[in-house]
Amino acid sequence: MIIPQILYRTLTSADSQCVKKVAWNFGFGAARSVSKFKKRMKRGLFFPPFLYISILNSCNLRCQGCWVDVDKPREAIDLDDLNRIINDAREHGNRFFGILGGEPFMHPQLIELIAQHPDCYFQIFTNGQLITDKKARQLRELGNATPLISIEGTEIVSNERRGGKDVLTRTLRGLDNCLKQGLLTGVATSLCKSNIDDLLREDWLRKLIERGVHYAWYHTYRPVGPQINAQLALNPEQVRKVRQFVVDMRAKLPLVLIDAYYDDKGQALCPMATGISHHISPTGAVEPCPIIQFSNDSALDSRGIYQTMTQSSFLRDFRETAARNTRGCIVLERPDLVKSLVEKHRAKDSTIRKTAMLELESMEPRPSQFIPDEAIPEKHWMYRLAKKIFFNDFGVYSELDPAAYDRAPGRAVNESDGERSSSSKNAAA
Secondary structure, eight states: OHHHHHHHHHHHHSOHHHHHHIIIIIIIHHHHHHHHHHHHHHTTOOOOSEEEEEOBOOOSOOOTTOOSOTTSSOOBOOHHHHHHHHHHHHHTTOOEEEEESSOGGGSTTHHHHHHTOTTSEEEEEEOSTTOOHHHHHHHHHHOOEEEEEEOOSSHHHHHHHHTSSSHHHHHHHHHHHHHHTTOOOEEEEEEOTTTHHHHSSHHHHHHHHHHTOOEEEEEEOOOOSSSOOGGGSOOHHHHHHHHHHHHHHHTTSSSEEEOSSBOTTOOBOOHHHHTSEEEEOTTOEEESSTTOOEESEETTSTTOHHHHHHTOHHHHHHHHHHHHHOSSOHHHHOHHHHHHHHHHHTOEEOSSSOOHHHHHHHOOOOOOSOOTTOOOOOOSHHHHHHHHHHOSOTTGGGGOOTHHHHHSTTEEEOTTTOOEEESSOOOOO
16 A cells, blocks of 8 residues: 555645656656666666766755865856766766755755756755745746755754754755645655664654655765764664664655665665766766765866766776675775775875875774675565666676675674674664
């Protein structure tokens, strides 16, 4: 009964233009884009069907553990360059683009960008505080964008976590503006130790449903950047708890739940390693993913984004090295490998602060989503099917080094008999 309930909630609460656009631009368009991606892979060409662009670094909040240079002078990709990037990607089948910041709604040309590409679909990662009723109405009239609004905890936790006052109240105001206008709207949470007990709960998801939210996305906090808050990182048992909760709630609640780290069988994966997504920074730097802030390529050069990405030896080496060594996050588990890759390719620090290498050298290996003792497969057939079509490992882990299982943080090898043991029997979220 979950699918009829989801459809009923969507059709009765979302604007019809928004529903049509998500079905055609994202549903059909993304499926076609992934199909082209698979065909390119067979020819040894990797161009991600899902491209993520941080359009500026500025933000009105100061979140704990943020890796974006929000306190530095503004860097932003202008509209002409954004159009060139998106048009080039469209020519190779892409229809979906994740728009990040900083805070995307601080970019003066965000709405104009979305308006100029009516056959594409945009997911805007935002804190929601700058979404006025007017902005929500503009997005509803366009129909081809979904705001994904981050909520990081209760009012007290949100203020501490995000460095502001009345953070949750102002975010909920923006959320309600979106829902009032009939936008397909999601809520994202970066789960960490300060909010997991409040937000990894069925009653929290039911509150989102009652409010009218259409989907939710649980991320797990990544301790990287200039102020690594390791104390916020989830331990392996908590990561397993997140995965189990998401799988259970998918089969129970009429709310679409998204994750980015697992296939239908519950096996861990990394979107960067599979090649399904890469990132463009506010300076135009082409990065393997948002938390790997090194680059040898620019999205703004004359080759165009397709040629730049398919010809990048830096991206290729990152994908292949990650896939050989872990199904999880190479940054968290093997910062030593990241450093060696950066040095091998003489990649440039793509941050504004220019301290990325010092931050990398200070990192200690820690568990990510790859905890190989136990996998938690999807329960609901809809999610199993969706992942088989849109989101799986695409065979890139076929040469994974078996020793990676023993090197995975959180595991230990019993030196007396060589048998594998685990510091916690778990799976990941």
